[in-house]
Amino acid sequence: MLDAFVGGLVLVFQWKSFLYLLLGAGIGFWVGILPGLGGATTLALMMPFIYKMTPQEALPFLLGMHSVVQTTGDITSILFGIPGEATTVATIVDGYPLAKKGEAGRAIGAALMSSLIGALFGAAFLAVSIPVVRPLVLAFGSPEMLMVILLGLTCISSLSGQGRRGLLLGLLSGGIGLLCSLVGQDRQAGIQRFTFDELYLWNGLPVIPVLVGLFAIPEIIDLAVRGTAIAGNVSSDKLGKGVMQGVRDTFAHFWLTVRCSLIGSLIGILPGLGGGVAQWMSYAHATQNAKTVEEQEGFGKGDIRGVLGPGAANNSKEGAGLIPTVAFGIPASSGMAILLGAFFLLGLVPGPDMLTKHLTLTFSMVWTIVVANILVVLVSLFFINHIASLTTIRGKLLIPFLLLLTFIGAYTSTNHVGDLITVLLFGFMGYFMVRFSWPRPPFILGFILGELAETYLYVSTSRYGWEWLYRPKVIVIFLLAVAVAVYPFIQRKRLQKGESFNEI
């Protein structure tokens, strides 16, 4: 085992493998920064190039690229309020307000450092858990997976607003997200649902245009209304100074970062859930860290912990996502599904062989994630002052570029005119949601998980009738969801009690 572990490291530093890793990480760096062009899409685009490569060259190239897109995706989310990746949306919630306050450097520093810790955690998780995790993954059937989705939705809904009204708006927003996921051909009977005879809608509404529209358009409108730069009138000297503060923030909240990395890893192993859930669950956990009502209300207005949580989780899930892919051939996300395709192209068969015959190669994947993330974080930290100074550019100069990124990002999703209509439609919907204080995060989660939730509901009902509702694990997860919904009320009461006690 130890031999394979060290052998994996040696393999990564062989000159050809290392060169391919550098190339992959370089591509991943820019893919992460560009909105819309996702890690999974780029993995697919790179597939034709690996035909003539050996596994020792192709895996560092592909994995080096895929494991860093989340890291640099955070940068775009923080600077412009446009998600660099679908999995870096939660970083916007507190990262963008920090950029607006002139603390972009601090936010990016924190995002990069927490991403690095998350990636290292995920890699370590992958290394130690391969033999342990098998029973956990196999113990979760469709009913349990459905309940995990419900838990995720309840978690984000209850924490995205205050009190009963906030919970109502959160659940409503999540429900509308689920309804939007209904568009397209029904997977069970093949019936067209709300496609209006448009071929474009047969596969459902594409995720990227919906995400980009919902988040980018309201921010662009707001930038135009303010008439200033993103960072307001803050001088560019101040922006760069926060970088080390952001790094220090990560270590000041080290255990929060580690706990969010753990959340990311645990969700990362479960097939289908991926970064969409991990980022919001960890964000929700970060908000639970508030000690006073004021602190709790500070989330969404630029609390650094709101950057640390998602930053750590969306990177830690990458390493963990490899576990079911490598060990059982069950891809944990769309990116992993493409990587699985690459395995077959390279003549590797996921399963016991990867844990015995090819164990050195499996450990080289762990080291690839570690090395690629360390390199990208170091390079990003080196250039961070220049990157952060983008927020001092006048809004009027920046708006066309943001619109270009928004439309191009959406269009590259399926290269169809419908992408542009979708981005516009959901952009204006996002604006009205923000205008009337409807939380967008539950909508996103509902929309992303809707298809999966429907499949799990259908499989559960077909396989077990309504008896799946009485399965012990289902009841436990359901009770957990109820507890998650009730917890903010209890926490708020406790915080208010604590404050009135302090005042006395």
Next chain:
Amino acid sequence: MKFNGAAALSIVFAGISLAVVIKAAGWPFKTALFPIAIGVPVFLMALAEFFINLIQKGEGVGDAAGFDFKLSDGDVDSRTALRRTIHIMGWIFGFFALILLIGFPIAIPLFFLVFYKIYGKENWKISISLSAFAWGGFYGLFIWLLNVPFREGLLFSLLN
């Protein structure tokens, strides 16, 4: 009782969810299960939110506002904010229409130039150089390097 924007948004979503449930009622069980299971609670919640909006005093959701992004309306007076919002929405829609009509490669430099000259009131030097930079970046990355297929505009399709 006051019918405001928030109430309008709630009633729109209530209407959509009701339409989903009605439509789903005509589908086979396996297709209708999920839409009905989601549509009914969403309809009830949207209706509840609508009535809360109608009977509540004042605007907004007060303490219920969560951790999502907030608009910075407070920084400028409401009249200016509304005027600027309508203007920028017009520009966004204009860019969309331009892309649709003449395609990305021509729409990009044209939109940038017009936006900088009219909306940004920038001088020719900045307007032209930034438009060229945007077009160069777009062409270099998406057409030359990534080979993304961009459709020609509707106008050219009609002319051809």
